[in-house]
Amino acid sequence: MGELAAFLILSALILIPAVIVVTSRNIVRAALSLVPTFLGVTGFYIMLQAEFVAGIQVLIYAGAITVLILFVIMLTEGGSGTMVRQVTGQVPLGAMAAIWLAFLILVVLSRTTWPTARGQLPQYSVQAIGTAFLTNYVLIFEVTSLVLLISLVGAIVIARREE
């Protein structure tokens, strides 16, 4: 019972601000509405007993990504405080595409047989994640860090050129 209640509350916490993110005409409000969404997803991670991922989710998404988005909005001239048009003249077309996509997703979800085998959860997921990153998934891990490094260097190069 409690799990269902938690799921429903968290779903509302994720979905209502998510709707605000896309519909709000105030861009700062839209960006701030991301925070409850991210925190709700954190709640799901905790329900799945993935504490480490939950902590990282708060630290990176709520604490850093949102702040970065807000920071960019506030530094952009005329970016904050202005009312942004969120809807174009193509509402019917977009609505059709959305409904079609929702239908497709529902069909796929209902036809998939979900493997619900009971595996053994690691007692301490931090260690398991660390080991996995440096053994089985070391290539992906290193390539990701390389991509991040390249984007970092690229950002510096672009910023330098403007001087």
Add this chain to the structure above:
Amino acid sequence: MPEPVSFFREILKAIGLAVVVFTFLAVVGAMYGVYFERKISGWIQARIGPKHVGPYGLLQTIADTVKLLQKEHITPRRADALIFNTAPLIVAVAALLDWVVIPFGKEFGRVLIVRDINIGVLYFAAMASITVIGILAAGWASNNKYALLGGLRAASQMISYEIPLALGILWVVMIAGTLSTVGIVEAQRGGWFLFKVPPLGLLAAVLFLAAATAEVNRVPFDLPEAESELVAGYFAEYTGMRFALFQLGEYGEMFGMAALASVLFLGGWLEPNLPAWLWVALGLSALGVAAFVRFSALRTVYLLRPIMALAVLGAVLSAVMALGISTGRAPVLPSLIWFFAKMFALVFFLMWMRWTYPRLRLDQLLNLSWKVLLPVGLVNLLLTGFLLTVAR
């Protein structure tokens, strides 16, 4: 795995603990934090500080709080009212949530902690990073250029210093092998992490404290609220209790950082494991310092008063410890006293820093983070990792 839990009871327990922690923060953290700050700043600037309300001015902040509670709450006309009124709550709640993972001591056979979660220190860092959203939102929603500038400065500063903070925490996690705060304290039974792998432990502690000072926006890193250039920074437009909530958040976070630093590096609630003669030596040297200040020409120097007071306190503590050990009692003082002694020593240190050093410039601040603390932290981690692997 999880035994069936009564959700109703868990929720009641959570509410009760939240009330306890909030009361503790509001009274010890904010009210007496402000009182100590004013008293210590008075000492350092050769004045007396609050003294009229109550004995030694002890009731001054209570009077101030009552005054703030009665004040009118003003929302500026062009402000974004919803965000404006929510922002102080975010800051206060984030500071409150920090305290979930702080272990206060070990009494009656159990650890006094709200919840010992196995990602403890990661959780702490995550909650500390939430604060900046509240600050940024407050700065923007006030519709005031000073507030906005303060908010932007806070964002750039806190994002930059989160990384050295995490590196300092990571060093401890590497040595302790666990993220749980209770586990970290238990791992220090052999000796404080401050003196582990010298001088790398000290380096990590300095890194952590510098980053923590910047995270809680205190001098020398108080650019977001630099009163001489930004009026008051991000909370310039706030009045009454909402302003007090910002103060509560700030002091709550500062006490939280001091508590975490004492858990990470000073062994938390554990009693230092020193022989009796060392305690006697410590006490005598502290007494010597106090006597020197008291009976030389230095007694007229107000600046040395706090040092004298601290030396006397240290001497009393050492005397109690030496007596206790020589009469053969294993833990001489209760663990709660040790935790609070360490935490308040660190709080005092932070306040001392605040009233001693001038404010950094913004570029100096960012350079310090990215060009000094970050490389030092990374090299520290690398060296420690190397040593740990070699030692294994």
